Amino acid sequence: MAEDYITDGMLETFLYESSQLLEKLQELVLENQDEDYFDDGAINEIFRIMHTIKGSSGIMMYDNITKATHRLEDVFFCLRESHPPVDHEKLCELVLEVGDFVTGQLDKIQEGGEPDGDEKPIVEKVSDFLTKIKENIAGKSDKAAVKAGEILLAPPVPEVDEESASSDEPQKYYIAPVATSDSKFYHIKITYCQDTLMSNIRAYTAVFSLKEIAEDLMYIPEDIITNESSHDVIMKDGFAIALQCKESKEKVIELIDHLAGVEKIDINEVDSNEFLAGFVPEEVIEQREAEAQVPQEEKENYVIEKPKAVKKPAKAAPKDLQSYISVNIKKMDVLMDLIGELVIAEAVVLQNPDLKVPGLELANFNKAAAQLTKITGDLQDGIMRIRMIPLANTFQKMKRIVYDTSHKLGKDIELEMIGEETEVDKNIIEHISDPIMHLIRNSVDHGIEEKEDRIKNHKPEKGKITIEAKNDGDKVCIIVSDDGKGLNPDALLDKAEKNGLLTKAREAYTEKEAFNLITLPGFSTKEQVTELSGRGVGMDVVVKNIQEINGTLEIDSVQGHGSTMTIKIPLTLAIIKGIVMKVASTTFVVSTNSVKEFLQLREQTLHKQPDGGEFIMIRGDSYPVIRLKERFGMKDTPDSENAILAFIEHEDKHACILVDELLGEQEIVIKALPDYMKKVKGISGCTQLGDGSIGLIIDPGVII
Amino acid sequence: MSDMEDQDKMEAPVQDSNKQKDRFMTFKCGDEYYGIAISYVEEITTIQSITEVPQMEPFVKGLINLRGKIVPVIDVRIRFGKEPIPYNDRTCIMILKVKDTLIGLIIDTISEVVNIPAEEIVSPPKGEKGNGADRFVYGIGKVDGQVKLLIKPETLIFDSPEEESEEEICE
Numbered sequence: 001m002a003e004d005y006i007t008d009g010m011l012e013t014f015l016y017e018s019s020q021l022l023e024k025l026q027e028l029v030l031e032n033q034d035e036d037y038f039d040d041g042a043i044n045e046i047f048r049i050m051h052t053i054k055g056s057s058g059i060m061m062y063d064n065i066t067k068a069t070h071r072l073e074d075v076f077f078c079l080r081e082s083h084p085p086v087d088h089e090k091l092c093e094l095v096l097e098v099g100d101f102v103t104g105q106l107d108k109i110q111e112g113g114e115p116d117g118d119e120k121p122i123v124e125k126v127s128d129f130l131t132k133i134k135e136n137i138a139g140k141s142d143k144a145a146v147k148a149g150e151i152l153l154a155p156p157v158p159e160v161d162e163e164s165a166s167s168d169e170p171q172k173y174y175i176a177p178v179a180t181s182d183s184k185f186y187h188i189k190i191t192y193c194q195d196t197l198m199s200n201i202r203a204y205t206a207v208f209s210l211k212e213i214a215e216d217l218m219y220i221p222e223d224i225i226t227n228e229s230s231h232d233v234i235m236k237d238g239f240a241i242a243l244q245c246k247e248s249k250e251k252v253i254e255l256i257d258h259l260a261g262v263e264k265i266d267i268n269e270v271d272s273n274e275f276l277a278g279f280v281p282e283e284v285i286e287q288r289e290a291e292a293q294v295p296q297e298e299k300e301n302y303v304i305e306k307p308k309a310v311k312k313p314a315k316a317a318p319k320d321l322q323s324y325i326s327v328n329i330k331k332m333d334v335l336m337d338l339i340g341e342l343v344i345a346e347a348v349v350l351q352n353p354d355l356k357v358p359g360l361e362l363a364n365f366n367k368a369a370a371q372l373t374k375i376t377g378d379l380q381d382g383i384m385r386i387r388m389i390p391l392a393n394t395f396q397k398m399k400r401i402v403y404d405t406s407h408k409l410g411k412d413i414e415l416e417m418i419g420e421e422t423e424v425d426k427n428i429i430e431h432i433s434d435p436i437m438h439l440i441r442n443s444v445d446h447g448i449e450e451k452e453d454r455i456k457n458h459k460p461e462k463g464k465i466t467i468e469a470k471n472d473g474d475k476v477c478i479i480v481s482d483d484g485k486g487l488n489p490d491a492l493l494d495k496a497e498k499n500g501l502l503t504k505a506r507e508a509y510t511e512k513e514a515f516n517l518i519t520l521p522g523f524s525t526k527e528q529v530t531e532l533s534g535r536g537v538g539m540d541v542v543v544k545n546i547q548e549i550n551g552t553l554e555i556d557s558v559q560g561h562g563s564t565m566t567i568k569i570p571l572t573l574a575i576i577k578g579i580v581m582k583v584a585s586t587t588f589v590v591s592t593n594s595v596k597e598f599l600q601l602r603e604q605t606l607h608k609q610p611d612g613g614e615f616i617m618i619r620g621d622s623y624p625v626i627r628l629k630e631r632f633g634m635k636d637t638p639d640s641e642n643a644i645l646a647f648i649e650h651e652d653k654h655a656c657i658l659v660d661e662l663l664g665e666q667e668i669v670i671k672a673l674p675d676y677m678k679k680v681k682g683i684s685g686c687t688q689l690g691d692g693s694i695g696l697i698i699d700p701g702v703i704i
Numbered sequence: 705m706s707d708m709e710d711q712d713k714m715e716a717p718v719q720d721s722n723k724q725k726d727r728f729m730t731f732k733c734g735d736e737y738y739g740i741a742i743s744y745v746e747e748i749t750t751i752q753s754i755t756e757v758p759q760m761e762p763f764v765k766g767l768i769n770l771r772g773k774i775v776p777v778i779d780v781r782i783r784f785g786k787e788p789i790p791y792n793d794r795t796c797i798m799i800l801k802v803k804d805t806l807i808g809l810i811i812d813t814i815s816e817v818v819n820i821p822a823e824e825i826v827s828p829p830k831g832e833k834g835n836g837a838d839r840f841v842y843g844i845g846k847v848d849g850q851v852k853l854l855i856k857p858e859t860l861i862f863d864s865p866e867e868e869s870e871e872e873i874c875e
Contacts, residue, residue: 336772337771337772337773338771338772340772341771341772584756585756586755586756586757586758587755632758632759633758633759634756634758671774673757673767673774674767674774674775674776674805674806674807675805676776676805676807676861677757677760677764677767677776678759678760680757680758680759680760681759683757683758686755686767686774688769688772688774692753692769693753693755693769694755694767694768694769694774695755696755696757
């Protein structure tokens with residue numbers, strides 16, 4: 001049965017490809033949501049996406065996905081054929097709903113479960129919609145209605161296992177090698193794009209598509225499903241099909257043309273003798289060569305060249321022309337580790353004590369060494385850059401959020417995106433998505449006013465939310481702004497006072513401080529709690545999430561003109577600049593950001609409090625002194641000659657930590673302590689230092 | 705998934721379970737020889753600089769940098785409640801992979817890989833409490849008249865130290 005040939009690789013490819021298609025689908029819908037209709041390109045594209053997902057989910061035996069996509073495909077087929085007037089908004093919703101349904105099922109599959117979602121409600125919805133369109137068409141043109149009707153009557157996609165060929169229902173699709181007078185014979189050759197994965201499965205999809213019309217069908221290689229190495233054969237020689245059917249060449253091409261990964265289709269009409277003679281590969285090759293010379297004039301040959309990037313055809317923006325591969329992050333981590341090793345090995349060689357022998361002539365060595373250092377540096381940079389991914393995807397998601405929430409609230413809002421190509425570390429992207437989503441929701445819900453209010457205030461009826469990303473030194477700024485009503489500092493203060501959140505006299509609050517009140521836990525300005533926001537959790541969670549990745553949130557607002565939220569986050573979490581210090585025999589690292597200054601111990605006087613706590617006076621203020629040895633319960637050794645006080649700051653708290661020796665500043669790659677080590681309070685991770693030893697990273701927030 | 709397998713192959717080329725059956729890596733700690741099933745053993749390195757981590761159990765000596773991987777190491781002598789001795793050039797770190805955790809054991813001297821078929825393994829004596837280390841030993845292997853104490857790394861590494869605190873360090 002089918003399960004026998006469904007391999008993990010197939011599943012992976014299916015999931016990857018389908019999710020790509022769904023993303024594309026969502027993008028398409030959101031792009032066109034403000035128009036009154038889908039243009040032909042979009043209709044075709046959605047049709048193709050649905051058809052492909054239908055086909056591949058059919059192969060994978062995910063029935064509910066197949067059914068849902070099949071029905072939507074019917075709708076778009078109908079739209080494509082007869083362009084009936086439709087309720088565009090409803091259609092957009094419908095497409096997104098089907099997309100969400102499939103995405104949900106894919107998620108289930110990804111997590112190893114069965115896609116058991118019930119497709120019936122959604123299929124019904126789509127069917128209703130289709131019926132309505134059909135009625136419209138019926139009024140418009142009988143012919144089109146017949147066509148649409150036909151497609152409606154088409155039975156669901158047959159199960160794709162070979163054995164059931166002999167059973168009752170799917171039989172009509174299977175080979176009936178009786179040539180009638182109007183049967184036509186074709187030799188088809190499909191060439192797949194260079195980077196196509198699992199071309200044997202794709203070839204099967206093509207065969208599968210053709211079976212619907214085929215009277216007789218043969219293909220080479222024959223063992224595409226059972227033999228994975230047939231992939232290589234197909235990639236090398238193409239996939240050859242001999243087809244007998246009644247359909248026109250155009251119809252045949254249409255059936256297989258849209259399948260993913262297809263680069264080129266050669267189709268030849270032949271007579272029955274040639275057909276029976278089977279494949280003559282040489283001939284095909286000759287023809288292909290001939291085509292290369294006179295591609296357009298060839299009478300009996302159709303050559304369809306497809307753009308290379310099949311997944312993102314048509315309107316492909318320049319950035320889409322780049323080719324991407326997806327790599328398991330574990331492989332990248334291995335690479336990172338190896339580079340770290342390389343850098344250390346390099347240091348060991350270049351600073352080898354053997355080189356210190358007096359009288360050595362090292363000019364050439366040094367030249368070569370400098371070159372090596374440069375290359376390893378570049379390599380390290382390059383690896384780091386691989387981890388950087390653009391914010392575009394995250395921003396795309398926001399489009400959907402705006403669409404959903406604004407529809408629910410009955411507001412008309414457009415979202416402008418600027419700088420979505422800005423890149424940040426992958427880890428950060430994962431953390432940033434939720435906070436941005438929250439800010440956007442807040443803007444839609446609280447920021448942008450109702451239509452009537454906007455008109456009263458002489459603002460354009462349509463609200464506008466802008467999301468912008470830009471680089472700012474070693475930080476990335478993400479700015480969410482709206483042209484809504486803005487924040488009212490007085491109202492905020494009132495509210496905070498009522499909730500007992502004020503910590504000082506009301507008059508002492510600056511405007512900015514008043515804005516920051518909204519980030520306090522338990523603060524919500526909206527009088528009525530809505531479905532979307534206003535539960536009083538929100539901004540404080542946003543701030544917490546942002547702080548987790550060492551980011552900050554700034555709030556700015558002009559009453560009546562809108563507000564601006566700026567998130568500042570570091571480019572990467574993985575690398576920080578750190579001060580390396582030695583305490584007894586252990587090396588510690590503190591993030592350079594939190595160190596304000598260094599003081600030499602011997603020039604300072606430490607004061608002792610009665611309880612034994614020590615403090616130091618700096619410029620008239622007192623600050624506690626933390627002895628790391630004591631704090632971490634390490635062996636006590638006398639203060640060293642070079643003992644240093646590092647003045648560190650975390651948020652508003654300050655303290656001095658006493659260390660034995662200052663070793664220098666260095667870029668460090670943060671690693672977690674191995675799980676085996678129980679969590680040590682005050683140590684947030686460890687890192688590999690230049691000499692290969694390990695430093696422990698101090699978490700200033702906990703230490704102070 | 706396949707990458708993980710690749711990686712495993714890379715690190716432990718002899719991952720053939722048939723070949724590994726009944727094979728033990730033996731090492732010396734104090735006067736006795738101990739054995740650990742070879743399927744646990746990733747590699748063996750010489751002693752290298754260890755970064756002390758504060759607030760750890762006494763037998764957790766700290767972290768080493770194993771080609772970019774940061775690996776905790778524990779001193780088997782201290783774990784067995786014996787007097788620590790200074791490390792010398794015969795001291796080794798045996799890197800084990802136990803339940804997906806990499807961990808290093810500091811041992812006095814590495815010995816050899818021996819074959820101990822199941823019928824040559826007897827249970828350790830019961831009842832009498834030894835030096836507190838006996839609970840790590842699950843079997844006694846007999847090889848050419850010699851005796852190897854066979855250890856389950858899981859107990860050695862993961863057993864919570866609280867249980868043993870009374871019995872430990874009584875030698």
